[in-house]
Amino acid sequence: MQNEFPEGVAIIYGGSGGIGRGVAMSFARAGTPVAIGYNSKQDVAEQTAEAIRALGGAASIHKCDVRDADQVRAMTQDVIDTHGRVHTMVWGAGPVVPQRLIADWSDEQFRASIEIEAFGFHNAVRALIPHMREKGGGSFVHLGSAGHDWFPHLDGLSVAPKACNEALIKGIAKEEGVNEI
Template sequence: MVLGATGGLGAASARALARDGSDLALCFRSKRDAAEALAEELRGHGRTVTLHPVDATDPATIDAARDAAIAAHGRVHALVWAAGPLVDQLHLSETPLEKWKRAIAVEVNGFFAAAQSLIPHFRAEGGGAFVHLGSAGDLYWPPRDGLSVAPKAANESLVRGIAKEEGRHGIRANSVLVGVIDAGMFHELLAQGQFDDAWVKEVQAQLPLKRWGTAEEIGHAVSFLASARAGYTTGQQLAVAGGYGV
């Protein structure tokens, strides 16, 4: 079950999961056409794929998607949290309170609602996995990215809490810390002029690997953490960020 499946990283995660043998319940908010196109692509890999509208700020829609996914697939074995709005790059001192509230409502309250929705099902099925797409800013603060980094940092605590409290039920929770990825939101922010040449040079100077990451590389990490290959891994952060923060 992938929440935020029509985003660049959500779609890449879904593709990796499909290639590795998973059927998919793709959750989207407004981009139905994109969700349908992705579903058709993944069905080409021989996978069963269902579509489910979800508003991360409305827990009832998450519950409805869960129930529909269980009805269609028999059970959910993993939830991938890739939902989130486009994040304006603003210093904390210049961040409007309404934008802050929106970020918390989607990222933190939404992830919390998703966890509460899936935990009883995972318990009943003898286990399951949460994979949260976080931010490499949790390792080293990137100026002007507070609307993304701070809410995701709250979710890092939730990931550890789920791992600690639910491990006895066979439930795992881990996070992929996402660096600058040459896809999706990064392209949109570049087009808007929120990143300039000076920013690009400064960030790349901090990276041991002198390139941006790819959405596919995020997908590989997500698929690993969702799978039995990571069956003894929980409460961890896997940074796919070119060494950012080292």
Template structure:
């Protein structure tokens, strides 16, 4: 184990070009960990993030991948392993942009897309990564879930419900793969000033009443930052959390307490 608290090799961040994924990637870099930045369409953003990582003196690579395509997921991981020698951490930060809708107003195509990307995508990533993690003597999965698992946020079901399936899979991975020194944990993400939230806010999908009521439910009276999520991901993947698996770390400013 190196002084960074990680073995040699990289963290692969699926969704590394997203608002939260960027924050996660940069925090791994600040911890001295090479990063493989996965993206689907935002090549310019992925390249910018990789450039920032390299400017910090840390190795970085970018990998275009549609997570609903099994072959692409495997190819992206293989390429990252070839570049960095090993992938010891898989961070799941991928997910489609979803509108705020009550369950009664959800469209089947929106639900299907959310399940395909969030649930099937993460399953594809685990299937591709497990043989490598086992052969390398262990590793870690970290998923970005939702604080909405603890208290249902009206109209956010297209984001929250699919993530609930991944929460269950994380527990299964922790249980079944611990014998191979593979750990699996999740971060329950609150309202963060990155990713979808600023876009939805700009579109007017959250009104002032929602903002006031949500802020009232926070113990810490501010929205979270992408680096808050990134630092939690680094901790869970590091040697500092070596005896932690199958757990949820709620990073939401005390939402719903």
């Protein structure tokens, strides 16, 4: 493995999901340590960390309910204490959402989708910006959807919060780009 990243770690929120696991493995193959954020799939997070270690990489797992800003701040500090600098944060967390017409969404479904994806992303970004400023920058990556440009049938519970995060990514780039690596 050859490290293609600056010193430090990549945090993968949702690193125990299918896409998140693939992203974590890709970072490991590129030679960077990985911090895997998970909420309910500890077994998958541990399996992913073991697979990364089998490649000769460094990995840690961190349980966190991203809807809770205090948990996100504590996880961020734990990752920093474990690995030092965070150079990249990848947002892949999100609930499995039912495929429904907008008119058929329950308030609870919409709230959960927004709280996990949009508020969770907001919590993670706010916890990391001071660290990245102090360390000279970093990267925020959101695993979004092109659905906000071509709304896929029945997928609004996924697309709506991802559109919010896409707007936040643009704002982060605009406001924090001066701290870029």
